[in-house]
Amino acid sequence: MLTFSSHFSQKLPYQDKNLLNEMLESLQKEMDGDEVGYYKLPQSSKKLLQELKPMDIDRFSQVVVVGIGGSSLGIKAINSILKPITKDAKEMIFFENSDPLTISENISKIDKDRACFFIVSKSGSTIETTSIFKTLIKHFSLELDNATNIFAITDKDSYLSKFATFHNIKEFNIPHNVGGRFSVLSAVGIVPLYIAGYDVEAILEGAAEFEMSFFNGHENHLLEKANYIYANSKKENINVVFSYADRLENFTKWYVQLWGESLGKLDRDKNHVGLTPIGLIGAVDQHSFLQLIIEGPNDKSITFINIEDFKNPLEIPDISLHGIEQTDFINKQSFNKLINEQCKATMQSVRQSGVSSDIITLDEISEKNIGAMIIYYELLTSLIGKVLHINTYNQPGVELGKQILYKNLGNK
Amino acid sequence: MLTFSSHFSQKLPYQDKNLLNEMLESLQKEMDGDEVGYYKLPQSSKKLLQELKPMDIDRFSQVVVVGIGGSSLGIKAINSILKPITKDAKEMIFFENSDPLTISENISKIDKDRACFFIVSKSGSTIETTSIFKTLIKHFSLELDNATNIFAITDKDSYLSKFATFHNIKEFNIPHNVGGRFSVLSAVGIVPLYIAGYDVEAILEGAAEFEMSFFNGHENHLLEKANYIYANSKKENINVVFSYADRLENFTKWYVQLWGESLGKLDRDKNHVGLTPIGLIGAVDQHSFLQLIIEGPNDKSITFINIEDFKNPLEIPDISLHGIEQTDFINKQSFNKLINEQCKATMQSVRQSGVSSDIITLDEISEKNIGAMIIYYELLTSLIGKVLHINTYNQPGVELGKQILYKNLGNK
Structure with a gap:
């Protein structure tokens, strides 16, 4: 299960009901059409399983x-x-x-x-x-x-x-x-x-459930977030995903591509628009990037991701080291607790510094949760693309480099 | 050996000789003083070797x-x-x-x-x-x-x-x-x-040589770059290091910490200033972040890093695959050549799109080159900190989160 909460710093009409309804309807329309196909994958990919199950793997x-x-x-x-x-x-x-x-x-x-x-x-x-x-x-x-x-x-x-x-x-x-x-x-x-060897059926199920819940109007926080990010996109033009789990690093790379290629575009008036995605890992990047978030330009919004239960009992042993007794207060706590408390404390410090943030909490690592996370980010990307009036699904900017490469290497 | 070249898009007085001399002198003064010690490490750390060499490792x-x-x-x-x-x-x-x-x-x-x-x-x-x-x-x-x-x-x-x-x-x-x-x-x-098992003496030597060359006035490109980045820091407030070698990924993470913690600060007038660092790996991130660089907001400068000679002869075999013949033009070329041509083509496309860029080329992977790269980035960071009028060497912004953590976990 995923839970969501947000602390956006700007007071903006991003919760306007009519606007949110319009956004939902426009995505519904895109889903019902034939141009953009990813919406149907959580259902349609189940057919692949019939092909896969008889295989000797x-x-x-x-x-x-x-x-x-x-x-x-x-x-x-x-x-x-x-x-x-x-x-x-x-x-x-x-x-x-x-x-x-x-x-x-x-x-x-x-x-x-x-x-x-x-x-x-x-x-x-x-x-x-x-x-x-x-x-x-x-x-x-x-x-x-x-x-x-x-x-x-x-x-x-x-x-x-x-x-x-x-x-x-x-x-x-x-x-x-x-x-x-x-x-x-x-x-x-x-x-x-x-x-x-992964349970892909459960991944698809997690994605399908979240998507259905969204289109049934039960995930309005997603519409609000898209709208907030859009409305602030001139000022807070960098979005940081700060994941408190090493194993989410590749997820943040996936997010960087999704966000960067989808939202960095010329809009209908040929303006250069876009939001810059950055992936961080906590608690490691508290010792690297956090200083910039707190005291640097107020041009970022931060999305924290944490995992409530890592299903790992590793504890900090009840050992007192001569000279270093001052960190003994954490003895006998689990690392699971430590990393989540670090996330919480960082989030509080970010909020107190006036930086917009929201948090996505996974109750545990599970197939359904990762399926839901994927469709969550895809829907969010589509929503922001809509309000930015860009084509979310192409990537014309990378063609020039390809042409130059082909030309330089002598290909006609 | 490192070679440097730049293609900055804005016409600015960043090459003003007097200004550059002032910057060099101010860094020289910092080096001669006692407050900032890293300048002396390439020399002083050699003493460590006398301690290390007798050890049974x-x-x-x-x-x-x-x-x-x-x-x-x-x-x-x-x-x-x-x-x-x-x-x-x-x-x-x-x-x-x-x-x-x-x-x-x-x-x-x-x-x-x-x-x-x-x-x-x-x-x-x-x-x-x-x-x-x-x-x-x-x-x-x-x-x-x-x-x-x-x-x-x-x-x-x-x-x-x-x-x-x-x-x-x-x-x-x-x-x-x-x-x-x-x-x-x-x-x-x-x-x-x-x-x-690494040849740390050669790393220190590479750093010492570059540093001496810089303070002897032979690396003015570094002063110009610092000055350019500073002068444009309001507009181009994101600096991307785009490294064309997988093994430079951890180097880019080191750079992100150095840059983020050093330059994201309140300046002497309590303004939030700073430049946001991003690390990318080529050619992979041509398929991810490049679209945003080309068509997104013109708020980035890009530093490419490439390695001329990977000392690896792996070639693309002279095989023609039915249906996919169109990529045969690269057959019999080395991957070494392919990745460098990709770097070159991306750089050209970035330049043609009006985005500022520079490139650092390592002739090969070597201890001396990595030593030089480290001191290069440290000097660059110090220079930019100087002109931004900030304290480059502290990180007060991370204290709040620590205090909250300690308090939440019941430590006095």
């Missing part, structure tokens, strides 16, 4: 994922969060970057006979992904024809789809109307995570 | 570091970067956060009989550090009196120093006038990295 002990951006960030986020609560979760190895040192190191971790290989790309022409895939083919002498250890996840009729059909390689499709950064609940995330 | 195969913020970030940065070029570098295990899942997982990695334990804290009263240290004492039944596998790194006469003296534990001191985030070239970084 026990022959694999490693799941290798070759993909970058939206084709890896969401999978990594879920893998990191659910690993501690998932018995016998398989090792997942991610190939993303064109960094030769990482590629070489990752290759050395693979046991070819126990690994399955996922090639994930909407178009199939992502240069990092195809280059790494070729490297794996060569290094492990992978047989392509009728391969049962290679899977493609791509758009129907894409370049990668043609490749898969040609070699009779099993293929899973991403709906055309689902963009990369909104695709984690499609085959992109569901299939590799299922094979790695 | 081969009895350790793991180096465990318990520390947070400035007591871990710099060590992690150097360890990540130099590992691939350091034969027989020992495993380093970092305990930072109060997250119970990470602590439990890290404990399971330790081989008590082959590990040495570093407790790193300027004051010795950092709550995460003392709590984790107690947990290790209990879990491994560590003997404290006359321990030869435990080392303390702390200020002279600190709480931790008292503890070490009491138990006759070997202690290394941080100069009083060196703040945590400027301490990586003191015992904080030098001692654990030496024991882990």
Whole structure:
């Protein structure tokens, strides 16, 4: 279960009922239409399970994922969060970057006979992904024809789809109307995570429940938050997600892509608009970024995320160290309590300093909670995009760099 | 060797010779004084080597570091970067956060009989550090009196120093006038990295050479950059370090602390000032944050970092895949070339979009280069702090949260 509360510092008409209703209706309309497909994934991806359940997945002990951006960030986020609560979760190895040192190191971790290989790309022409895939083919002498250890996840009729059909390689499709950064609940995330041993059905269920609750009007805090962030976007143009759990670091990276690529845009009047996303981890970044939040420019809003119950009993031993007795007051408390008290204290200090904040509390680490967190952030992003009057779902700004690269490397 | 070039978008008098000279002189004065001690570390830390060289360090195969913020970030940065070029570098295990899942997982990695334990804290009263240290004492039944596998790194006469003296534990001191985030070239970084097998002498040498070159007036680009960033700090108030190498991720985290804690301050007129630091990794974040840089608000300056020669020959195989032939143009090129061409293309696209940028190129991964990078960023931070008229070296904003925590947990 997720609980939400907020302490926004500006008094603004962000709770205007009519405005909130309009926002909800406009999202409802988008959901009912055909242009933006991610809304339907929590329901439609359940069909994938019928395909997956008959598969013999026990022959694999490693799941290798070759993909970058939206084709890896969401999978990594879920893998990191659910690993501690998932018995016998398989090792997942991610190939993303064109960094030769990482590629070489990752290759050395693979046991070819126990690994399955996922090639994930909407178009199939992502240069990092195809280059790494070729490297794996060569290094492990992978047989392509009728391969049962290679899977493609791509758009129907894409370049990668043609490749898969040609070699009779099993293929899973991403709906055309689902963009990369909104695709984690499609085959992109569901299939590799299922094979790695995760309960993807519960992830989808958590997402579906939260989404239904939202569209039934029971999550108005989300509309208020979107509206507040929009109304303050000129002044508080940086949004920080401050997660009090190491295993949420990949989730914050997923959020940074979602937010950055979706909301950094030219609006309908060709103005440069956007909100800058930053991911932090508590309590570590209390010793790094917090000073800037408290005393730096008042240009940030902070979203704290914490986990009430880590299901880990580790306690600070009742030991008194000569010279350092002053920290004995925390003895016999659990680290679970310590990290949550640190979150609470930081939140209070942020609030007292006049910085806007809100908090999302997960009662525990669970599949349903992470499913709900994903759809929560996707809906929030769509809502802000709507009021900013931008196209939330494209990313025209990255094309120029690609063209220059292709030109510099001599491709026509 | 490092090379530098810049493409700042605003025409400003940031190259004014008199102004630059004033800045250099004011830093020279600070260096000659006693208040700010980090300037002297590249020279003074060499003395540590005389203490370290007679030690029998081969009895350790793991180096465990318990520390947070400035007591871990710099060590992690150097360890990540130099590992691939350091034969027989020992495993380093970092305990930072109060997250119970990470602590439990890290404990399971330790081989008590082959590990040495570093407790790193300027004051010795950092709550995460003392709590984790107690947990290790209990879990491994560590003997404290006359321990030869435990080392303390702390200020002279600190709480931790008292503890070490009491138990006759070997202690290394941080100069009083060196703040945590400027301490990586003191015992904080030098001692654990030496024991882990790194050539710390070369790191110090690289730092010393760059620093001397700067104070001899041969690195004016640094003065110009500081001045440019300051002069534009109202408009371009976010500075992004975009590193094209996975192993620089921890370096960017070190930079975020250095920049965030040093420059996010109340100035002499009690104005909230500061520049927000963001660390990115290329090419990965071309698929995440780049869209926001190109089409979002023009509130960022970007510093690219790349490595000319990764000393890794991995090539993209000359394989043509049916359907995906369009990326064949990169076949037979090295990944080393690909990632650098991606950096170059992104830089060009950023420049064409009117965003200020500069680039630092490392000719290779080397101890001297990382030493130079560290002092480069420390000097840059000091310079910007000077012109912003703030105290670069304190962090009063984090005290409130600590007080609230202590109060909430019932400590007087």
